[in-house]
Amino acid sequence: xxxxxxxxxxxxxxxxxxxxxxxxxxxxxxxxxxxxxxxxxxxxxxxxxxxxxxxxxxxxxxxxxxxxxxxxxxxxxxxxxxxxxxxxxxxxxxxxxxxxxxxxxxxxxxxxxx
Amino acid sequence: xxxxxxxxxxxxxxxxxxxxxxxxxxxxxxxxxxxxxxxxxxxxxxxxxxxxxxxxxxxxxxxxxxxxxxxxxxxxxxxxxxxxxxxxxxxxxxxxxxxxxxxxxxxxxx
Numbered sequence: 001x002x003x004x005x006x007x008x009x010x011x012x013x014x015x016x017x018x019x020x021x022x023x024x025x026x027x028x029x030x031x032x033x034x035x036x037x038x039x040x041x042x043x044x045x046x047x048x049x050x051x052x053x054x055x056x057x058x059x060x061x062x063x064x065x066x067x068x069x070x071x072x073x074x075x076x077x078x079x080x081x082x083x084x085x086x087x088x089x090x091x092x093x094x095x096x097x098x099x100x101x102x103x104x105x106x107x108x109x110x111x112x113x114x
Numbered sequence: 115x116x117x118x119x120x121x122x123x124x125x126x127x128x129x130x131x132x133x134x135x136x137x138x139x140x141x142x143x144x145x146x147x148x149x150x151x152x153x154x155x156x157x158x159x160x161x162x163x164x165x166x167x168x169x170x171x172x173x174x175x176x177x178x179x180x181x182x183x184x185x186x187x188x189x190x191x192x193x194x195x196x197x198x199x200x201x202x203x204x205x206x207x208x209x210x211x212x213x214x215x216x217x218x219x220x221x222x223x224x
Contacts, residue, residue: 004156033211043157043202043214056211091156102147103212105156 002026004106006092012112013082021077021109023092032075033093033103034067036060043091049075082113117141118205118215126221127193135188135218137203146186147212148177149202157202193222 005024013019025032034046047057049067066078075094079086089110093103118139127133137146145164149157161170163179163186170177174197176189186203200219204212 035212035214042216043151043204045211045213048211058211089154093156102159102162104159105149108154108156110154 002028002104004092004094004104006090006106006109008109009107010110010112012114015084015113016081019079019082019111021079021090021092021111023075023077023106024073025075025092025094026104027073029094029096029104031055031095031097032067032069033095034077035091035093035105036088037091037108038088046077046090079111082111084113087111087113118203118213120201120203120215120218122218123216124219124221126223129194129222129224130192133190133193133220135190135201135220136185137187137215138185139205140184141205141207142183143205143207144183145206146179146183147204147206148186148188149204151200151202151217153200157204190220193220195222195224198222 007022032049035043036046037043045058047061047067048055064080068076089108091108092106095103121136145162147162148160150160151157161172161177163177166181166183168179174191178187198221200217202217203215206212
C-alpha cells in the first residue's frame with residue numbers, strides 16, 4: 001500500500017542551526033502539506049503546496065520556514081534558524097485533490113532543538 | 115478563530131462498552147475527517163464525511179456529520195482494546211488545509 005515516508009525519524013539540532021526535513025509523498029498525489037504537533041498539543045497546519053508553489057500557509061509559517069519540491073519525488077521543509085519552540089513532531093501529508101481532502105500522513109519527524 | 119472542540123478529552127472504558135466522541139465547532143466545514151493517531155506516529159484517516167446529516171459506518175464505528183456541517187460524532191460499539199488511541203477530527207473549510215480538533219484519548223481496558 002502506498003505511503004508517505006519521512007526522513008529522518010528524529011533530528012536533534014542546536015538552536016540557530018538550519019534543518020531540512022524530507023518527505024516522499026505518495027506518487028500520484030498532487031497536493032502536499034506540512035503539519036506540526038508540539039508535544040501534548042493538537043496537530044497544526046503549516047503549509048500546503050501545489051503545482052510547485054505554496055497554496056496556503058498559516059501564521060506559524062513565517063520567514064524562517066520554506067518548502068521546496070527539488071525533484072519529482074521529494075518535498076522538503078527547511079527551517080533556517082531553529083528556535084527552542086520549533087521542537088515538535090513534523091508531519092508531511094499528501095492528497096490527490098484539494099476538495100474533501102483525504103490527506104495521508106507520514107510517520108513524522110521528531111525535531112528536538114537544544 | 116477557528117476552533118474544533120472534542121469531548122470528552124479523555125475516556126477510559128471497559129471492553130465491550132459503547133462510547134460516543136463529539137466534535138463541535140461554530141464554523142461550517144465543507145467536509146470533516148476523522149483520524150486515529152498512535153503514539154509517535156502520524157494520523158491515519160478513518161473516514162471523510164461531506165454531506166450534512168451523512169452517516170458512515172466502518173465496522174463497529176459509526177460517523178455522523180451534523181445537518182449544519184458544524185459538528186460530528188463518532189460512535190464505537192462494543193469497544194475492543196485495539197480501539198485504544200487518540201481520535202482526531204479535522205475540518206476542511208477552504209481548500210488545501212485541515213483544521214484539527216483537540217483530540218479524544220480513548221483507553222479500552224480488557
